[in-house]
Amino acid sequence: MQVTVNGEAAELAEGATVAGLVAQRSAGHSRVAVALNGGVVPRSSWERTTLSPGDTVEVLAPTAGG
Amino acid sequence: MTVTETDPVPTGTAVTDPFVLGGRTFTSRLLLGTGGAPSLEALERAVRASGTELVTVALRRVEAASDGAMLAVLDRCGVQLLPNTAGCATAREAVLTARLAREAFGTDWVKLEVIGDEDTLLPDPVELLDAAEQLVDDGFTVLPYTGDDPVVARRLADLGCAAVMPLGAPIGSGLGIRNPHAIALIRELVDVPVILDAGIGTASDAALAMELGCDGVLLATAVTRAREPETMAAAMRHAVEGGRLAARAGRIPRRFSARASTQMQGLPEL
Numbered sequence: 001m002q003v004t005v006n007g008e009a010a011e012l013a014e015g016a017t018v019a020g021l022v023a024q025r026s027a028g029h030s031r032v033a034v035a036l037n038g039g040v041v042p043r044s045s046w047e048r049t050t051l052s053p054g055d056t057v058e059v060l061a062p063t064a065g066g
Numbered sequence: 067m068t069v070t071e072t073d074p075v076p077t078g079t080a081v082t083d084p085f086v087l088g089g090r091t092f093t094s095r096l097l098l099g100t101g102g103a104p105s106l107e108a109l110e111r112a113v114r115a116s117g118t119e120l121v122t123v124a125l126r127r128v129e130a131a132s133d134g135a136m137l138a139v140l141d142r143c144g145v146q147l148l149p150n151t152a153g154c155a156t157a158r159e160a161v162l163t164a165r166l167a168r169e170a171f172g173t174d175w176v177k178l179e180v181i182g183d184e185d186t187l188l189p190d191p192v193e194l195l196d197a198a199e200q201l202v203d204d205g206f207t208v209l210p211y212t213g214d215d216p217v218v219a220r221r222l223a224d225l226g227c228a229a230v231m232p233l234g235a236p237i238g239s240g241l242g243i244r245n246p247h248a249i250a251l252i253r254e255l256v257d258v259p260v261i262l263d264a265g266i267g268t269a270s271d272a273a274l275a276m277e278l279g280c281d282g283v284l285l286a287t288a289v290t291r292a293r294e295p296e297t298m299a300a301a302m303r304h305a306v307e308g309g310r311l312a313a314r315a316g317r318i319p320r321r322f323s324a325r326a327s328t329q330m331q332g333l334p335e336l
Contacts, residue, residue: 060126065286
């Protein structure tokens, strides 16, 4: 199925979870936050949150800022 | 406080009164932004030299974000993290970003920025007030970056923001405090801490902010993009302390004519 991850089209297996996506994308980052279709997915819900075709996901991490 | 040649930048010495913000008490009245530093080593040296206890950080897509090393540096410095909502243009984006930052950083403190113009990066007061209200209702400790409009500042304070953070000049401009009267007026109009945010170019700007009655100063670029960030960080620390002490001490009134400080009585006829 096709979803949008961080602004780009991505092909994921059916039944893919937020937890799986984070594991795939967030190497080197411990404090990650995820938005799914404009809402926050709390870390405690990553395992049980499955993605659907057309979903828009943002996987974010800390950086420097003023 | 003892300053020796071998210790040009004393740390951990409180020369000003405690700073209560969001229910916490800080020794330092200088908040430091982490953006723009040439390296992590330079950032760490600047953070330490500044004496800050509260530093801003941001969230970006993982591909563009720095790795975990920056957080390790900040943890090592023992500073509290203050996530920002930099880059947000609407209340909806800013509220979502604050909630994501709460997840990532484990803090409900937020430096709320809602930008209304891409060139000047000036805040959008309508979206800002909307976002501030939502986040206060959601239990956040909201520190909003705002213009120097005293009425907007009062509205933000009335909504329950933990402080108001008016600009001195546009972000990163280094133009100093363009409307000192507005900043002084804001200090008079609100009961929450006033933190001068944005526009600081050099140490005298930070000192002026404190002399105008501000409770703190937030700056990033002036330190991180200085030729010597660590040295400028120390300068800012001393400027904030000096300005605070001067504000408490009470400046003399301005006069149009001279007034001798040496008495005339007993002047010999030579």
